[in-house]
Amino acid sequence: MARVRPARRCSARRHCGLPCHAYAIAGGSVCRMHGGGSPAVRAAAKRRVEEGRVIARVNRVLLQEAERRAAERAAVSAVLGLPPDHPDLGWHWTLQQLTARRSR
Numbered sequence: 221m222a223r224v225r226p227a228r229r230c231s232a233r234r235h236c237g238l239p240c241h242a243y244a245i246a247g248g249s250v251c252r253m254h255g256g257g258s259p260a261v262r263a264a265a266k267r268r269v270e271e272g273r274v275i276a277r278v279n280r281v282l283l284q285e286a287e288r289r290a291a292e293r294a295a296v297s298a299v300l301g302l303p304p305d306h307p308d309l310g311w312h313w314t315l316q317q318l319t320a321r322r323s324r
């Protein structure tokens with residue numbers, strides 16, 4: 221489940237000098253009244269939102285890949301009688317060990 225960050229507040233200041241504090245547009249740092257409605261700012265914000273989605277997707281894939289590799293290593297370690305956290309000696313070494321075991 222994705223962590224949901226609290227909505228960002230506008231970084232601009234009101235005419236009286238106090239911070240605006242209205243909700244910033246998604247992917248942006250200012251509210252609609254402080255430039256968040258302009259096409260260029262909206263386009264940049266939309267691009268940032270999409271980039272964030274892509275980064276989250278790639279992170280998920282990398283995490284799944286790391287979990288899969290850890291499971292494979294644990295299975296190999298169990299077969300070879302090695303501690304589950306033994307240093308990674310590479311697939312070539314692993315295949316040699318497994319093959320040598322079979323011919324014994």
Ligand SMILES: [Zn+2]
Pocket residue numbers: 230231232240241242250251252253254
């Ligand atoms: Zn504002």
